[in-house]
Amino acid sequence: MEPSLSSSDYNQLRAFMAVAEALSFSRAAQSLGVTPSALSQTVRGFEERVGTRLLNRTTRSVSLTVAGERLVQRIRPAVQDLGAALGEARQLRREVAGTVRVHTFRSAAERYIEPMLARFAHDYPQVVLDLTLDDAVVDMVAGGFDVALRIGEVIERDMVAVPLGPELRQIVVASPAYLAEHGEPVHPRDLVRHRCIRWRWPGQAQAYAWEFFEDGRWFEVAVDGPIIVNDKETAIRAVLHGAGVGFGIDNAIARHLREGRLVPLLQAWTAPFPGIHLCYPQQRLMAPALRAFIDAVRQAERADEARGA
Structure with missing residues (x-):
């Protein structure tokens, strides 16, 4: 036979080995779930493929020829190794072990992943979480x-997407000190006359154009200002220090709003959009380690909701 086995080669070899081990066509056929006549035909085809008789057949018994015995001795270890390898693969399917590679927006990691890391590492010591915190869309x-x-609007359509938490809103904010000096914008387009702290998506050359909602549609305002950053937390800190007007996600700046360090602006022109989602490729058989991670993140989401965050 050629070094590589075709599917028909493998089926014929499997049929021959079943008969060789059982020394009975009827018992071998029962173990394989086929009829004795079909099994006999498959083995006969295998003998023709090899070019020699491998089994002696009578109406009452089956025995191996010298060539058949030698073939069985040669391939039995390989068959046993194959069975062991398949058994190990099935065991790994049941064991929660291996590496789970995660790409996450920084804000999502802080809210849904960081709270569950210690418990997850304790519960699943054989799982390695390889985390990449990055606001780039890859x-x-x-x-x-x-x-x-990641947020819902940048998820590929062929992904399974599970929403985590509520919808989000982006809010224009400024410090009381900035507003005392520069006044408040009345309409989003007034922002072109203000010092805005701009943010740039990682990997993008241009700063993000701020998005607003009016009369049932979204529109953009290309703001300007003295600072451009690729980290949203740095942008908010600049706003807190009075450097200009900022644009932040509501739940990320809620504490600053409650404590009066930031003032919300232009709220009539903001609207919710799909929030953080957990997404992964569609797959029929999911690795137990990945399933454990997904379940742990969803449990962290429920705990976050219970805290009223």
Whole structure:
């Protein structure tokens, strides 16, 4: 036979080994779930493929020829190794072990992943979480990631997407000191006359154009200002220090709003959009480690909701 086995080669070899081990066509056929006549035909085809008789057949018994015995001795260890390898693969399917590669927006990691890390490491000591915290939108499959956490509007359509938490809103904010000096904008387009702290998506050359909602549609305002950053927390800190007007996600700046360090502006022109989602490629058989991670993140979400965050 050729060094590589075709599917028909493998089926014929499997049929021959079943008969050789049982020394009975009827018992071998029962173990394989086929009829004795079909099994006999498959084995006969295998003998023709090999070019020699491998089994002696009578109406009452089956025995191996010298060639058949030698073939069985040669291939039995390989068959046993194959069975052991398949058994190990099935065991790994049941064991929660291996590496889960995660790509996540920083804000999502802080809210849904960081709170569950210690418990997850304790419960699943054989799982390694390989976390990449990055606000860039990457091709997770091409990047070798198993799962990602990102906002709904940048998720590929062929992904399974599980929402985490509520919808989000972006709010224009400024410090009381800035407003005392520069006044408040009345309409989003007034922002072009203000010093805005701009944010740039990682990997993008241009700063993000601020988005607002009016009369049933979204529109953009290309704001200007003295500072451009690629980290949203740095942008908010600049706003807190009075450097200009900022644009922040509501739940990320809620504490600053409650404590009066930031003042919300232009709220009539803000609208909710799909929030953080946990997304992963569609798959029929999911690795137990990935399933454990997904379940742990969703449990962290429920705990976050219970806290009223």
